[in-house]
Amino acid sequence: MSGAPARTLLLWCPDWPVLAAEIVDGVPATDPVAVLHANRVVACSERARAEGVRRGLRRREAQGRCPQLTVVDHDPARDARAFEPVVAAVEEVVAGVEVIRPGACALAARGPSRYLGGEEAAAERIVEHVAQTCAVESQVGIADGVFAAGLAARDGRLVPPGGTPEFLAGLPVEALGRPTLTDLLRRLGVRTLGDFAALPAGDVLARFGFDGALAHRLAAGRDHRPLAVRQPPADLTVTADHDEPIDRVDAAAFAARTLAEQLHERLAAHGLACTRLGIEAVTAHGQELHRVWRHDGLLTAAAIADRVRWQLDGWLSGSNGRGGARPARPTAGIIRLRLVPDGVLAQAGLQPGLWGETGEERERAHRALSRVQGILGPEAVVTAVLGGGRSPADQVRLVPWGDERLPARPGPPPLPTAEPPPPAAAPERAVSTRSRAAASAPAPPWPGRIPPPAPAVVLPTPLPAAVHDAAGEPVVVSARLVVSAAPARLTVGTGRPAEIAGWVGPWPVDERWWAPAEARRRARFQVCLADGAALLLAVEGGQWLVEAIYD
Amino acid sequence: MAGRMVVGSAALAELVRPASAPDPAGGHRVLPVRPELTGLLPNRGLRRGSTIAVGAGQPRRSGATSLILALLAEASRAGSWCAVVGVPTFGAGAAAEAGIALDRLALVPNPGPEWPTVVAALIDGVDVVVTAVPTTVSASVATRLAARARQRGSVLVPYGRWDGADVTLQVVRGVWEGLGPGRGRLRRREVTVSARGRGAAARPKEIKVWLPGDELTRVIPRSTGLGAATRPAAVPGAGRLRVVAPAGPSASAARSRRGPLTVVGSA
Numbered sequence: 001m002s003g004a005p006a007r008t009l010l011l012w013c014p015d016w017p018v019l020a021a022e023i024v025d026g027v028p029a030t031d032p033v034a035v036l037h038a039n040r041v042v043a044c045s046e047r048a049r050a051e052g053v054r055r056g057l058r059r060r061e062a063q064g065r066c067p068q069l070t071v072v073d074h075d076p077a078r079d080a081r082a083f084e085p086v087v088a089a090v091e092e093v094v095a096g097v098e099v100i101r102p103g104a105c106a107l108a109a110r111g112p113s114r115y116l117g118g119e120e121a122a123a124e125r126i127v128e129h130v131a132q133t134c135a136v137e138s139q140v141g142i143a144d145g146v147f148a149a150g151l152a153a154r155d156g157r158l159v160p161p162g163g164t165p166e167f168l169a170g171l172p173v174e175a176l177g178r179p180t181l182t183d184l185l186r187r188l189g190v191r192t193l194g195d196f197a198a199l200p201a202g203d204v205l206a207r208f209g210f211d212g213a214l215a216h217r218l219a220a221g222r223d224h225r226p227l228a229v230r231q232p233p234a235d236l237t238v239t240a241d242h243d244e245p246i247d248r249v250d251a252a253a254f255a256a257r258t259l260a261e262q263l264h265e266r267l268a269a270h271g272l273a274c275t276r277l278g279i280e281a282v283t284a285h286g287q288e289l290h291r292v293w294r295h296d297g298l299l300t301a302a303a304i305a306d307r308v309r310w311q312l313d314g315w316l317s318g319s320n321g322r323g324g325a326r327p328a329r330p331t332a333g334i335i336r337l338r339l340v341p342d343g344v345l346a347q348a349g350l351q352p353g354l355w356g357e358t359g360e361e362r363e364r365a366h367r368a369l370s371r372v373q374g375i376l377g378p379e380a381v382v383t384a385v386l387g388g389g390r391s392p393a394d395q396v397r398l399v400p401w402g403d404e405r406l407p408a409r410p411g412p413p414p415l416p417t418a419e420p421p422p423p424a425a426a427p428e429r430a431v432s433t434r435s436r437a438a439a440s441a442p443a444p445p446w447p448g449r450i451p452p453p454a455p456a457v458v459l460p461t462p463l464p465a466a467v468h469d470a471a472g473e474p475v476v477v478s479a480r481l482v483v484s485a486a487p488a489r490l491t492v493g494t495g496r497p498a499e500i501a502g503w504v505g506p507w508p509v510d511e512r513w514w515a516p517a518e519a520r521r522r523a524r525f526q527v528c529l530a531d532g533a534a535l536l537l538a539v540e541g542g543q544w545l546v547e548a549i550y551d
Numbered sequence: 552m553a554g555r556m557v558v559g560s561a562a563l564a565e566l567v568r569p570a571s572a573p574d575p576a577g578g579h580r581v582l583p584v585r586p587e588l589t590g591l592l593p594n595r596g597l598r599r600g601s602t603i604a605v606g607a608g609q610p611r612r613s614g615a616t617s618l619i620l621a622l623l624a625e626a627s628r629a630g631s632w633c634a635v636v637g638v639p640t641f642g643a644g645a646a647a648e649a650g651i652a653l654d655r656l657a658l659v660p661n662p663g664p665e666w667p668t669v670v671a672a673l674i675d676g677v678d679v680v681v682t683a684v685p686t687t688v689s690a691s692v693a694t695r696l697a698a699r700a701r702q703r704g705s706v707l708v709p710y711g712r713w714d715g716a717d718v719t720l721q722v723v724r725g726v727w728e729g730l731g732p733g734r735g736r737l738r739r740r741e742v743t744v745s746a747r748g749r750g751a752a753a754r755p756k757e758i759k760v761w762l763p764g765d766e767l768t769r770v771i772p773r774s775t776g777l778g779a780a781t782r783p784a785a786v787p788g789a790g791r792l793r794v795v796a797p798a799g800p801s802a803s804a805a806r807s808r809r810g811p812l813t814v815v816g817s818a
Contacts, residue, residue, distance in 0.1 A: 361630070361631075361632060361678070362632070364632075364675075364676040364677075365632035365655075365657075365676045365677050365678075366676075367675075367676050368634075368672055368673050368674075368675050368676025368677055369634075369657050369673075369676070369677075371672045371675075371676075372659060372669050372672050372673060375665055375668055375669060375672065376659070376662065376663070376665065376669065380659060380660075380661065380662075381657055381658070381659050382657070382658050382659075382660065383653065383654065383656065383657055383658065384641075384643030384646070384653050384656065384658060385653065386643060386644060386647055386653065392642060392644050395643075395644055396642075396643040396644060398658065398660075401657055405654065451736055452648060452767040453645065453648060453737065453738075453739075453763040453767055454642055454644030454645040454647075454648050455642050455644070455645060456616035456617045456620060456642045456645040456646075457616055457640045457641075457642055458640055458641070458642045458643075458644075459640055460639055460640065483733075486732060486733060501730075502727075502730035502731050502732060502735070503730065503732065503733060504730055504731075504733060504734055504735055504736055526730060526736055526737050527730075528727050528730045528737070531612075531613075532612065532613045532614075532724065532725045532726050532727065533613040533725075534613065534727045534730070534737055534740075548642065549613075549640075550613070550727070550737060550740075551613055551614065551615060551616040551617060
């Protein structure tokens with residue numbers, strides 16, 4: 001690319017992390033506020049700055065200078081979320097906005113300045129619109145190139161066309177935002193961007209490397225990077241309004257089918273596929289019903305229609321009363337139906353197998369399980385994920401079918417490496433085991449976990465039990481883990497006592513003692529009864545519990 | 552060169568067959584089971600469309616749940632989808648140890664009063680459906696579900712009282728090994744399983760299997776000193792463990808012994 005850098009207008013909101021904290025969390029930005037990351041001040045409010053708080057200070061120092069300081073944690077996601085309305089407001093005035101970072105966005109200045117009658121008028125219009133729409137104070141800088149415009153925005157300056165090199169020449173090298181390079185330049189006696197830009201480009205490349213050469217170009221005002229303009233997200237939602245409220249399932253199914261086809265067409269037109277679908281219905285009495293369906297494959301028009309039909313079936317037939325997750329039967333018919341594609345991804349050529357078999361069984365199983373989810377609710381069908389943990393119940397997390405399979409606690413896969421070598425028929429199993437082991441390289445060891453074999457029956461709520469010794473006295477475990485006598489008889493609940501043939505323990509665990517609400521101090525026993533059954537017992541605070549059965 | 556070609560075609564002869572030929576021994580119609588359990592089942596596997604009940608038994612014997620896991624393991628490993636209905640106490644850790652692929656295993660812990668609908672819906676799409684039988688199931692519902700499984704080619708494994716199953720497996724006895732008075736830990740269990748049924752399975756059979764075997768409990772942590780120091784409860788009595796499979800030339804011998812189950816005899 002040749003020629004001068006593009007004329008750029010940059011909108012900058014000062015102290016954006018502080019403002020974002022006010023917008024999202026309601027921390028008043030007029031008070032002294034500091035946003036901290038890793039114990040260092042990242043941003044602070046005007047009043048905090050007046051009290052002497054600066055970027056890079058430690059928390060203690062900042063609080064020492066300003067005792068009334070409100071401290072907020074740095075959260076880049078919050079900043080980005082809060083900035084979204086500002087970008088939308090700018091887009092209402094001009095088109096083609098690039099978000100540089102939360103708190104700053106850039107756009108090509110040429111179009112707006114011609115349309116709105118001059119650069120100054122355009123800047124005023126944008127700042128005013130942002131202030132009116134979002135109640136956010138902002139400043140605008142216009143210069144040649146994004147870098148220079150960012151610096152101009154700090155002073156709210158409009159650098160005249162061609163004046164950018166002179167504007168930059170007076171600024172200190174710290175403006176480059178590269179601390180190590182700046183430090184080196186200062187020690188070499190290069191103090192301003194003008195001094196830096198005066199160095200021969202070849203020598204800068206040889207001495208400071210590629211990044212140094214880029215910084216040199218910026219300092220000279222030759223910022224050729226074009227704006228990466230944000231594409232406003234396409235609105236994929238489809239809505240159907242019905243004059244006559246729908247209160248029969250077959251009518252709803254018919255409505256669902258047309259709507260599903262409409263959505264599918266719209267998605268296909270954008271080359272997208274839908275993995276999560278929100279179905280919303282509004283009744284004539286203003287009740288809103290919403291549920292999200294997940295699907296880890298591709299939702300076809302028929303699949304979308306099925307889901308809508310199942311859900312409306314569930315609502316309208318009103319077979320509720322079980323499973324608290326289900327909404328009550330609506331009091332009126334449905335007048336508006338909306339399909340919101342929640343998770344969309346580019347349709348990356350999902351093709352059926354050459355012989356039509358690939359994934360056919362998987363499709364079939366998914367259809368059946370979604371059907372059951374339609375009958376009982378999405379949480380009724382679960383899949384187990386193994387993770388770390390000490391007790392058999394801790395190691396397993398039950399995830400609703402279709403959700404992402406993430407373990408509750410990080411940890412090694414409970415299967416030790418001595419798993420029998422997988423047969424040739426299932427090579428993907430071996431791969432998954434290996435990749436899991438590699439991914440969880442720094443996995444915690446969970447000392448004190450129950451050794452294999454794992455119990456086949458894990459009780460969700462442990463059963464109270466009583467254990468007596470041969471003399472009929474209750475067996476107790478002292479704080480120093482001394483068992484008062486050998487257990488001889490086990491009584492579960494109100495059942496008959498059973499003879500204990502073999503036992504081992506206590507295996508102590510003292511978990512989460514730093515969090516009183518979740519703390520658990522138990523001693524576990526494996527017990528074998530005379531009739532051949534084996535149990536996992538635990539004693540906590542003098543109470544014996546049956547945790548699991550080796551069935 | 553020609554010799555190698557001959558060897559190659561001989562190896563392929565078992566795998567290749569003309570499209571017109573019938574499936575050898577049922578082919579895909581039978582889901583595989585572990586070699587130790589093949590003797591119990593009429594087709595040496597889980598025949599699609601059949602109902603294989605696992606009885607709870609009176610008085611209750613330890614081992615029925617492990618028997619179900621063992622039945623599913625080989626089919627799940629070979630790529631079949633399984634579902635377990637009405638078992639809120641399902642031990643997923645034991646399932647994974649038995650060799651079941653958990654990402655192809657769906658659980659419906661509480662089907663509630665819609666149990667027949669749920670089981671019927673699962674039969675439509677899942678290869679093996681294990682279900683705990685509610686006490687209030689009428690004979691007609693049971694027959695309908697079995698017929699549906701036959702029609703759709705799924706294997707129905709009811710757990711509990713079920714009349715009219717093709718095969719009913721029953722745990723006769725389960726004896727744990729490895730636990731003494733105040734020492735040791737559970738290592739393996741010898742389970743005696745009996746099978747009786749209709750047709751080809753009419754003659755009662757009884758075998759003994761290890762459920763679970765000791766292939767997991769034999770493992771010694773690699774760094775014994777550190778392991779004993781950091782995991783006192785994980786390996787209780789590590790000093791008393793007998794090292795079975797040391798590294799070295801005998802490792803291959805250990806691997807050949809490391810079957811998931813071991814037949815200890817058959818009646």
